[in-house]
Amino acid sequence: MLIRVDPASETPLFEQLATSIRSSVIDRSLAAGERLPTARALAESLGINMHTVLRAYQELRDEGFIELRRGRGAIVSASPHSYDSLAAGVAAVVADARSNNVSLAALTALIREEYQ
Amino acid sequence: MLIRVDPASETPLFEQLATSIRSSVIDRSLAAGERLPTARALAESLGINMHTVLRAYQELRDEGFIELRRGRGAIVSASPHSYDSLAAGVAAVVADARSNNVSLAALTALIREEYQ
DNA sequence: ACCTATTTGTCCGTATGTATG
């Protein structure tokens, strides 16, 4: 994997990094299950700070492209955008509910009502 | 606006902060257009770091609840996505479930499991 | 048009916690 960042660019370093890796995942030059370099290692090889790499990694994680696990590192997601649609939908709805402080009881009530 | 954070809690400070403000926006105790305290000011009043507040603010910005502008501060969004997106998500999930012959009981079980 | 203060944006450095293997 070849990654370059340009400190002189107006786009933030972490964004350059996320964009680069995201593209590699999408065009399959980074295969599913493949392991990305550790944040510290990539940071050192690019001459930037670990936090900058971590921020890019976390953005990609939020987007579903990679998985981050403590002690294991970063791994390209199995199939970023081809999840079982129902499971993905459930996860999204539950996440939305939680972030809006909608209780489980309230959510199931909404589901039940919609289902009829 | 009353915000409290508990450093002893297992949930991260920035998440506690985001949840608190998010709730205030949803229940309208924070009106649209209202200005939030600056990151530094809120951090100092809570005895936490500016970066922690900024992280919460940026999470809320990504979720569409507030708008951040350099030199201006944080402002509650005009029309934060409230229950509309949740209702839409619920409708989509229920439709998906029905078309796949997933029972209401099975669907609520999935929801409950995801919710934990 | 200019200057200054304000405030977020980014990046770096450091420290500590915690799940993984």
Added chain:
DNA sequence: CCATACATACGGACAAATAGG
């Protein structure tokens, strides 16, 4: 138990956009 590696939080610094005089 121990090394690895992400997660969070703190602190400091400078840049960039905004607002106001």
